[in-house]
Amino acid sequence: MHSSFFSPGPTTTEGQTASLHLSRDQLLPVKLSTIASKAEDQGYAEGVVTNTRFGSFPHSTLIDIPWGCQVLASKVDTGTRGRESFNQSRKRKANAISTDSPNDSAESAALKQATTATSGFIHVLPPTPESWTTSLPHRTQVVYTPDYSYVLQKIRAQPGSTLIEAGSGSGSFTHAAARAVFQGERPEEGREPTQGQKQSTGKVLTFEFHKERYEKVETEMREHGLDSIVTATHRDVYRDGFWLKEADGSYRSPNANCIFLDLPAPWEALPHLTRQGRPEKPSALDPSTTAYICTFSPCIEQVQKTVSTMRRHGWLEIEMVEIQHKRIEVKREYTGLKYEGMRGVNPVAATVDEALDRLREVEANAKEHQRDTTGKSNKGKNGSQQNSSTESAVQKHWDEGILIHRAEPELKTHTSYLVFAILPREWTEEDEQAAIAQVRHDG
Numbered sequence: 417m418h419s420s421f422f423s424p425g426p427t428t429t430e431g432q433t434a435s436l437h438l439s440r441d442q443l444l445p446v447k448l449s450t451i452a453s454k455a456e457d458q459g460y461a462e463g464v465v466t467n468t469r470f471g472s473f474p475h476s477t478l479i480d481i482p483w484g485c486q487v488l489a490s491k492v493d494t495g496t497r498g499r500e501s502f503n504q505s506r507k508r509k510a511n512a513i514s515t516d517s518p519n520d521s522a523e524s525a526a527l528k529q530a531t532t533a534t535s536g537f538i539h540v541l542p543p544t545p546e547s548w549t550t551s552l553p554h555r556t557q558v559v560y561t562p563d564y565s566y567v568l569q570k571i572r573a574q575p576g577s578t579l580i581e582a583g584s585g586s587g588s589f590t591h592a593a594a595r596a597v598f599q600g601e602r603p604e605e606g607r608e609p610t611q612g613q614k615q616s617t618g619k620v621l622t623f624e625f626h627k628e629r630y631e632k633v634e635t636e637m638r639e640h641g642l643d644s645i646v647t648a649t650h651r652d653v654y655r656d657g658f659w660l661k662e663a664d665g666s667y668r669s670p671n672a673n674c675i676f677l678d679l680p681a682p683w684e685a686l687p688h689l690t691r692q693g694r695p696e697k698p699s700a701l702d703p704s705t706t707a708y709i710c711t712f713s714p715c716i717e718q719v720q721k722t723v724s725t726m727r728r729h730g731w732l733e734i735e736m737v738e739i740q741h742k743r744i745e746v747k748r749e750y751t752g753l754k755y756e757g758m759r760g761v762n763p764v765a766a767t768v769d770e771a772l773d774r775l776r777e778v779e780a781n782a783k784e785h786q787r788d789t790t791g792k793s794n795k796g797k798n799g800s801q802q803n804s805s806t807e808s809a810v811q812k813h814w815d816e817g818i819l820i821h822r823a824e825p826e827l828k829t830h831t832s833y834l835v836f837a838i839l840p841r842e843w844t845e846e847d848e849q850a851a852i853a854q855v856r857h858d859g
């Protein structure tokens with residue numbers, strides 16, 4: 417399997433998907449290609465160009481370079497100039513990659529410097545499910561990283577699992593699910609996976625009844641090199657369930673262990689997810705393992721219907737969770753000084769001396785107040801010891817900065833109710849007899 421998501425290789429290649437890192441919160445997914453296929457790419461002498469607010473990036477400067485490189489923007493020609501020769505294009509690329517090389521010629525170093533001074537830059541990163549989620553073309557509401565990371569671990573998605581997903585929507589969850597079931601221990605670069613590695617690679621079966629969305633997900637899986645893991649099916653799962661149809665018209669069980677339903681009415685799909693199966697159709701679940709399910713619904717009324725249908729079909733350990741994800745940014749701030757003892761004083765001081773002066777002022781006021789109220793004096797040895805310990809505490813706070821924290825409000829997460837449940841493995845009379853025999857044998 418060759419996927420720029422899971423095994424991108426050491427360098428970028430023609431046809432791969434890359435994530436262009438423009439800034440901390442701005443990633444742009446692009447298909448790397450020097451061959452213009454879309455009308456908007458036709459006008460450039462340089463071939464395909466990605467234009468960003470940090471400048472223009474001909475794909476000839478993004479292909480065949482190590483992943484992670486910083487690439488400087490290029491001046492592009494919208495067709496008035498002739499097409500670059502291959503050597504000119506190589507030279508442009510050498511100049512655009514900003515990693516300094518001891519072998520740089522004086523000419524290329526000078527060119528590089530001139531470009532650096534005038535242009536913006538981006539970093540070319542291999543895509544991940546997380547970067548894809550933040551930048552994918554939205555066709556529906558999507559499941560975001562804080563939700564899908566929790567869901568995938570709760571439904572025990574792991575290398576070798578067979579995971580059913582409905583509906584596919586924009587394919588956000590699909591990418592993360594593909595990684596979860598994919599064999600974690602990857603073969604060394606350039607080597608074929610061992611038999612064991614091949615065997616434990618699982619499957620994602622994703623179902624979508626909206627034709628264009630189904631087609632888009634299927635194309636994306638192929639383009640991202642994930643089609644050996646993910647099978648997209650165009651189907652109304654309320655009506656037709658999750659069985660796989662063979663060429664001869666018969667039905668095969670997908671033998672699923674994990675299920676994720678992001679559907680408007682998950683309870684309508686649940687009758688297809690029982691241990692018994694349906695006439696002429698085997699159960700869609702793997703009879704030898706516990707099945708783990710999660711449904712994702714924005715309204716509590718949907719949850720109520722889902723939970724009662726789950727109960728009717730024998731699902732156990734039903735629970736509902738709402739993810740309220742908030743990232744807390746903790747850092748040290750050096751712009752001022754805050755000190756516990758400085759209550760009642762403006763806590764920001766411009767210099768250490770100013771802070772100490774204020775602190776002494778506060779302490780003098782406090783002592784004055786204490787003398788007034790108790791009639792006792794705090795002067796003497798004890799008082800000066802207190803002063804020096806205060807000074808060293810202030811100096812320490814000044815040197816290290818103070819810890820502050822603030823919540824990041826803009827983190828994207830679509831809050832919904834997550835319902836989890838499990839269906840124990842099938843247990844037949846033969847299983848019971850075999851277990852009894854085993855216990856007797858073990859003595």
Ligand code: SAM
Nearest residue numbers: 558559583585586587588589624625652653678
């Ligand atoms: N989880 C997806 C993601 O992360 O991108 C988003 C799923 S979207 C909210 C719900 C999808 O379910 C829609 O694309 C819709 O067309 C599909 N859907 C609704 N009813 C369906 C049905 N009966 N069978 C299959 N898909 C269905």
